[in-house]
Amino acid sequence: MRLGIIGLPQSGKTSLFNALTGGEAPVAAGGYGQDTHVAVVKVPDARLDRLTEMFSPKKTTPAEVHYLDFPGAGFGSRDRSEVAWVGQLRTVDALVIVVRAFTDPSVPNDGPIDPVAALEKVQLDLVVADLAVVERKRTRLESDLKKTKTAERAPIEAEISLFEEFQKSLEEGQPLRAHDLSPDQLRDIRGFQFLTLKPVLVLVNVGEDQLGDRTAIEESVRSAYSYPMTAVASLCAKLEMELAQLDGEDAATFMADLGLVELAAGSVIRQSYDLTGLISFLTAGEDEVRAWPIVRGEKAPGAAGVIHSDLEKGFIRAEVVAYDDLISTGSMAEARKRGMLRQEGRNYTVLDGDILNILFSR
Ligand SMILES: Nc1nc2c(ncn2[C@@H]2O[C@H](COP(=O)(O)OP(=O)(O)OP(=O)(O)O)[C@@H](O)[C@H]2O)c(=O)[nH]1
Ligand SMILES: [Mg+2]
Incomplete structure (x- = not known):
């Protein structure tokens, strides 16, 4: 599974990426990094550990998650040409959108801290990118229609009307996953890799001082941003990153102090599997014990x-x-x-x- 981490500049994407991958990509106030960071993480699965004890295989192969941490620069800005990595973003299976709730005067923010407004800005960029694809396709279909004999026009006309619907809802700012599409339609349009059709995990990045208010903050975002294939959770990316750098015992003590029951590294994978409808089947033998992700x-x-x-x-x-x-x-x-x-x-x-x-x- 490939997960793309996106969000406005300085929302905590790279901190989250480091927390999820145990990485040490540079994190900086006012850094506005321009690089995309990529890392592969093994999906923790206690069943594999147990089967490995039982079969003593030559190797054990967990499933993998690929995380792509995109720069914030270009998002929410007028100059969308900056978002040159949109093509790479189209290849992910789901989007993790980081929105900032933490207050920290040393970390620049464009306007007041408002997670829902940030989410809408990010979504608008995704909508605009999809709209460009839809308009191009419609123009092409309409010129095809003119070259086609009347008797053979029906399938092209059906496609045009679907793309007209898409265009209308995108122009209203609605993501394509709000559409009720049949499995056949989804298969037919898969090649377009629409950004607003991808499942979304919203992660509200709360401050160290907001950990106690997480449920209320999540609820307010959830009620303002409700779409199919969308989930909302929260975390403190800065603390999660620090936790990821501690060894097991220290991390456990620190987590207990903070009242955290699970690290984001585990919960993000679990929620992404749920969102994308992935499950795992297993194979087990003397050669290999392995987890295989498939769609439910x-x-x-x-x-x-x-x-x-x-x-x-x-x-x-x-x-x-x-x-x-x-x-x-x-x-x-x-x-x-x-x-x-x-x-x-x-x-x-x-x-x-x-x-x-x-x-x-x-
Ligand atoms: N107080 C506080 N600061 C945070 C939190 N998360 C991130 N920061 C700080 O915000 C700044 C930017 O963090 P990054 O993780 O680099 O943010 P980013 O979204 O990757 O930034 P760009 O890639 O530049 O868009 C750093 O100084 C972080 O330490 C948080 O939960 N609380
Ligand atoms: Mg970054």
Whole structure:
């Protein structure tokens, strides 16, 4: 999964990035960094640890999250040509929008501190970028229509009317994910990589002194910014970054003092999986124990295809045991004996935590 971290200048994006990745990218008041930082993080999964004990594999491979920390410069400003990295942003699976709630006179801010206003500014930039794509496509479709025989015009006309709808709602400032689109429509427009169609995790960056007010702050943002595929959470990026640099015991003490139960590094991944509809199935054997992310609802052959296309093409059936059943029986052999290792066919919908063995013909 690829997550793009965006937001107005100096909202705490790079602090968050460092907190999430254990990185040390430069963070500075008035820094207005111009670089995009990229890092890969292994998705923590206690099930993999347990399976590794059970199978003693040659290697253990967790799922990965790629974080891209974009510069704030150009966002919310008049000169949108500065936002030269929009193309890179189009490749992410979800957006993490950081909005500032903390007050700190040493950190510059354009106007009063207002998380909802910041969110609207960022969204406007995304809307404008998508609008340009929609207008270009509409112009192209309209010229295609003129060159097409009347009898063959229907599909082009249908597409034009969809893009007209898109244009209308973008012009009203609405993100495309507010549209009710069918799975077929979503598939057809996937290639455009619309920014406002991507799931959004809003992270309100609160100050050290606002930790006690987090619920109320989140609620006020949530009620003002309510769209499908959108979640709102909060954190103190500065503290999270400091926590990420401590070792386990010190971090635990510090967290307890602050009343934090979970680090952002864990919660952001979990919330992003939820938002994008990702779950993990697992494979386990002497060679490798591994987590594989798939979209919820995927059938067994599709899941097999994530491992290798040959497994999907030659799919015969899957041997499936739920993680909890394997743990409670203690071994594959015992799970098989007790009938908990099931044989499933092409129509089986893979569940989170299923351990799969794919049988296929070459
Ligand atoms: N007090 C306080 N300061 C913070 C917090 N988060 C970030 N800062 C400070 O804000 C300044 C900018 O932080 P960055 O993480 O670099 O912000 P950014 O959004 O990456 O900034 P640009 O990349 O320049 O847009 C630094 O001085 C941080 O220490 C916070 O939660 N509380
Ligand atoms: Mg930055």
